[in-house]
Amino acid sequence: MTTRGRCWTFGDNIPTDRLVKTKYVVEPMEVIVQHVLEDLNPRFPLEVAAGDVVVAGKHFGQSSGRAIAVKALRATGIGAVVAETFARTFYRNAFEVGLPVLELPGVTGLVSDGDVLSVDVAAGHFRNETTGVERQVLPPDAFLLDMLEAGGLIALARSRPELFEDRGAQR
Amino acid sequence: MGRTFAQKALERASGEKDLVPGQIVDAFPDLYMSHTASWRCIRTLERMGWPELYDVDRIAMVMDHIAPADNAKTAGYHALCRDFAQRSGVRKFFDVNAGIAHVVLMERGLVKPGEVIIGTDSHSTIYGALGAFGTGVGFSEITATWVTGKLWMKVPESIRVEVDGPLARGTYAKDVMLRLIGDIGADGATYCSVEFHGSYVEAMSVSERMTLCNLAMEMGAKNAFVPPDATTRAYLDEAGADPASYEVLLPDPDAEYRQVERVDGRSLVAQVAVPHTVDNVVPVTEVAGTKVDQVFIGSCANAKYDDLAIAADVLAGKTVAPGVRLIVTPASSRIMAKAASDGIVSTLLAAGATITNPGCGACAGVGGAMADGEVTFSTANRNFQGRMGSYHSRIYLGSPATAAATAVRGVISDPQELLA
Numbered sequence: 242m243t244t245r246g247r248c249w250t251f252g253d254n255i256p257t258d259r260l261v262k263t264k265y266v267v268e269p270m271e272v273i274v275q276h277v278l279e280d281l282n283p284r285f286p287l288e289v290a291a292g293d294v295v296v297a298g299k300h301f302g303q304s305s306g307r308a309i310a311v312k313a314l315r316a317t318g319i320g321a322v323v324a325e326t327f328a329r330t331f332y333r334n335a336f337e338v339g340l341p342v343l344e345l346p347g348v349t350g351l352v353s354d355g356d357v358l359s360v361d362v363a364a365g366h367f368r369n370e371t372t373g374v375e376r377q378v379l380p381p382d383a384f385l386l387d388m389l390e391a392g393g394l395i396a397l398a399r400s401r402p403e404l405f406e407d408r409g410a411q412r
Numbered sequence: 413m414g415r416t417f418a419q420k421a422l423e424r425a426s427g428e429k430d431l432v433p434g435q436i437v438d439a440f441p442d443l444y445m446s447h448t449a450s451w452r453c454i455r456t457l458e459r460m461g462w463p464e465l466y467d468v469d470r471i472a473m474v475m476d477h478i479a480p481a482d483n484a485k486t487a488g489y490h491a492l493c494r495d496f497a498q499r500s501g502v503r504k505f506f507d508v509n510a511g512i513a514h515v516v517l518m519e520r521g522l523v524k525p526g527e528v529i530i531g532t533d534s535h536s537t538i539y540g541a542l543g544a545f546g547t548g549v550g551f552s553e554i555t556a557t558w559v560t561g562k563l564w565m566k567v568p569e570s571i572r573v574e575v576d577g578p579l580a581r582g583t584y585a586k587d588v589m590l591r592l593i594g595d596i597g598a599d600g601a602t603y604c605s606v607e608f609h610g611s612y613v614e615a616m617s618v619s620e621r622m623t624l625c626n627l628a629m630e631m632g633a634k635n636a637f638v639p640p641d642a643t644t645r646a647y648l649d650e651a652g653a654d655p656a657s658y659e660v661l662l663p664d665p666d667a668e669y670r671q672v673e674r675v676d677g678r679s680l681v682a683q684v685a686v687p688h689t690v691d692n693v694v695p696v697t698e699v700a701g702t703k704v705d706q707v708f709i710g711s712c713a714n715a716k717y718d719d720l721a722i723a724a725d726v727l728a729g730k731t732v733a734p735g736v737r738l739i740v741t742p743a744s745s746r747i748m749a750k751a752a753s754d755g756i757v758s759t760l761l762a763a764g765a766t767i768t769n770p771g772c773g774a775c776a777g778v779g780g781a782m783a784d785g786e787v788t789f790s791t792a793n794r795n796f797q798g799r800m801g802s803y804h805s806r807i808y809l810g811s812p813a814t815a816a817a818t819a820v821r822g823v824i825s826d827p828q829e830l831l832a
Contacts, residue, residue, distance in 0.1 A: 254598050254689060258796045263777035267478075267485060280803060300599035300632065304794060306534035307449075308550030329603045329634050330534050334550040382436055384564065395456055395552050398560070 242341050242363040242389060244320020245370070246292035249285055250354040251278065253298035257310035257331065260302070266309055273309070274316045291318035294358045298324065298349050302331025308338060315340040321360045323348050323367060336385045339393035343367065345378050362389070414664025416570040417637045418605035421545035421661055425528040426565075433569040438562045442544075443470055443522065445531035447513045448477035449551050451489035453532070454496045456555040465500060466561035472504035472522060473497060474513035478778055479771040481508070511744025511770035512712045514538045518622070519746055521651035524658035525640045530554065530563060535712050535793065537606075537629045541621035542648065543640035543660060545605075548629070568634045569670040570605040570663075577612025579677040582828035584722070585620040586714055586791070586811035588612070588675050589627035590683035594693025596673060602632030604670065607663060612677045613638055618647040619716040626713045627793055630690040639663075682826055685809035688797040696814060696826045704787045707732075707819040708800075709812055710741030710768075711775040711792035717747045719791065719812040724751075724759040726816035726830050732764035733822025739780050740765045741773035763819075774800055789818045 259281055265273045278285045295314070301324040302310065311334040314322065321341040325348060335342040341362040348367070352358065356371035365380035380386065387404075391397035397404065415423075419431050425439040446453050450473045457463070465471070473493055481487035490508065497505035510516045514535060517523050525543030529536065532551050539546025549563065557563045575588055593600070606628045613621070621638045628636035638644075640660045648655070682696040709715060709723050720742060732738045740760055742748040748770050751757050760767060774780025775792040781801030782788055788800055788807050795807035810818075813827035820830060 256794075256796045258794075258799055262798060267489070280798065300602060303598055303632065304534065304796060306532070306548040306550065308532075308552065309452075311550075326599065326602065328599070328632060330548050330550070333553070337550045337552045384436060393552065394556050395460060398556055399460065 243359065243361040244292045244294060244341070245357065245359045246290060246294055246320055248352050248354060248356040248358045249282065249289065249293060249295050250349070250352060251281060251295065251297040254300045254303050255281070255297055256304035257302055257307050258304055260310035261307065261313045266307065270313065270316050273313045277313050277317055286317065289317045289319060292320040293318070294360055295319055295322045296324070296348055296352050297322065299326045301327050303328040306330035306334070308334040311335050311338050311340050321362055323360055325349060336388045337394045339389055339391070339396065341389055343378065345376060351376065413668060414666035416605060416667040416669070417607055417661055417663045418545065418568050418570055418635065420663070421526060421528055422565055422567055424526060424661065431567045433567050435567045436564055437567065439528055439565045440562050441470070441530045441557060442527035443472055443529040444554050444557050445472045445474070445513055445517060445529060445533070445536065446551065446554050447474050447533055448479070448489065449532045450493045452551040453555040453558065454492055456552050457558065460555070460559065463559045465558050468501050469503065471502050471558060472517055473502060474506040474510060474516050475508045476511065476513045476771045477776045479508035480769070482778060508771070509745055511742070511747070512772055514712045515716065515743040515747070518542060519651055519744060521648060521653035524648065524653050525644065526659045526661040530557065534629050535626050537633055537636040538622050538626040538712060540625035540636035541618055541638055542644055543637065545635050545637070547635045566603070568603055568605045570607055570667070571601050572669040572672045573606060573608050573675070574610040574672065575608060575612040575675045575677055576610050577615060577677040579612060580680050582682055582813060582826065582831055583677070583680040584811045584813060585616065585623035587680055587683045588677060589624055590685050590693045590809065591680060592673060592675055593627065593631045593691050594683070596631055598631060598689060598691040600631045601628065603634050605635050605637065606633045607637045609639065614641065617718060618643060619718045622716065623713055630793055682811060682814050682828070684814065684824065685795055687795055687806040687808065690793065690795060690809065696810065696824065699808065699824050700826055702787065702808070702824040703822065704736060704789045704818055704824065706737045706739065706780065706782060706786065706788040707815050708739050708774050708780055708788055708790040708792065709815050710739065710773045712743060713793040714791035714812050715741055715743040717750055720747070720751045720756050723812045723816040724756040726813055726827060727763040727820060728759050730763055730820045732819045736819055736822050738763070738765040738819045739768060739774060741768045742770045745770050789815050789824060791815050
């Protein structure tokens with residue numbers, strides 16, 4: 242779960258409406274992905290490359306719980322999102338669809354747009370290769386890391402059905 | 413140590429004891445709501461190879477976001493959902509005529525105190541108005557829950573909000589919430605359970621409680637809660653919920669809260685969220701006189717019966733200002749029927765309103781779009797840039813009374829000036 246790539250910076254309180262506008266929600270992913278975050282940085286959907294890292298301020302992914310916003314961000318090929326904090330629905334949806342995310346307080350002060358970053362979500366490790374700054378935080382819960390490793394909730398349910406076998410316990 | 417509502421609700425749904433904030437548990441929700449996004453759940457189920465469903469009676473589907481269908485593609489999505497409901501025996505299926513999912517399920521007795529309810533909609537926090545634990549999740553999570561019956565949940569910390577009343581004239585639940593969101597910010601309650609208490613909350617109708625719990629999402633809440641009381645029971649009885657089918661869960665008096673927030677309703681003035689964030693809140697006096705092109709009275713926050721009645725009170729015998737479009741979208745067909753039989757619909761029509769079919773309407777981007785440079789005053793819960801048409805348009809948020817007063821004057825106005 243490590244990635245290395247260009248840093249794309251965004252601000253505080255970015256709503257999912259900004260990631261995928263309502264008018265694109267029902268479009269196929271190959272259309273949606275061409276418009277991700279375009280209002281905030283028109284170059285992002287055009288130039289983002291596999292392994293790049295999105296760095297944001299507090300409460301990233303607020304507002305609508307549309308999971309399609311996380312799917313679209315993952316479809317751009319980015320390797321991770323690192324933010325000061327995440328909105329709850331975005332954070333859940335990230336694990337659900339298999340997009341590595343890391344909460345790192347203070348991260349916006351550690352990067353400039355265009356820096357090269359290395360992030361290991363499973364280890365909770367962050368390094369700005371351009372400046373040499375490193376940080377270590379607690380990684381996400383092991384159960385959530387399992388979900389990420391599998392590629393999301395549905396993939397986990399298919400690859401490890403035993404995790405879901407006690408159905409009926411509460412019926 | 414006493415326990416909060418959230419601790420008790422997740423203990424009930426997980427079968428575990430003595431849960432503490434931060435702990436992750438497997439909860440077995442009582443109801444899984446999916447709206448127009450149900451088609452994504454069905455496609456995901458298909459990818460899983462159509463496994464057996466855990467309990468089809470816990471599935472609720474409401475076609476509210478794009479209703480009726482606006483093109484062949486969305487019509488196809490609706491058809492997929494209808495087909496699935498028919499084949500799988502989903503009895504809690506509500507078609508494009510019903511209205512906004514949250515309101516439809518609550519008014520039909522399908523949301524009950526103490527239950528854990530998940531929905532493919534961030535405003536699922538609204539179920540707290542009836543003492544349930546409602547929270548938004550993604551569509552794959554709904555699909556997984558269809559199959560396994562369970563979902564991971566982190567036990568949240570709780571925030572206690574005390575609202576004292578009665579509210580000042582011309583102010584409503586919406587003003588209370590905008591003030592609170594303005595005070596603590598769009599991320600002020602992130603991941604928290606928000607409990608509403610105090611003399612004003614106790615005196616509120618269920619509809620007003622819906623407005624509180626709905627808007628709690630706009631400060632990042634995981635769920636919201638109003639303690640069920642005689643008002644709740646009367647609502648549930650009328651909705652047809654059997655009292656033997658639910659258990660009221662109340663927080664202990666010595667429960668532990670991360671913080672306590674107070675709103676003094678007696679000194680409140682009408683509040684407005686100005687572009688382009690919900691926590692950018694000012695008293696109406698600061699933006700009074702701002703010209704608008706459109707007024708939207710709709711959404712799960714403020715298009716319930718009493719919201720329409722308040723708007724009609726302000727608009728009775730008056731007309732919408734020249735050049736202004738007033739769009740009214742009742743939250744549900746039942747609300748629309750009652751408003752029609754009580755004369756509210758004709759009052760609004762006489763004033764010059766466009767009344768649309770019940771549903772999410774303009775709040776979900778269907779109808780009511782703005783051109784470049786236009787301004788809408790809306791009773792909905794979000795004002796992000798570009799949410800209603802042009803990226804170069806602006807949305808202000810406020811109560812139905814402020815919206816109606818603004819429609820009459822053509823500029824943002826304090827409703828106090830128009831209330832009889």
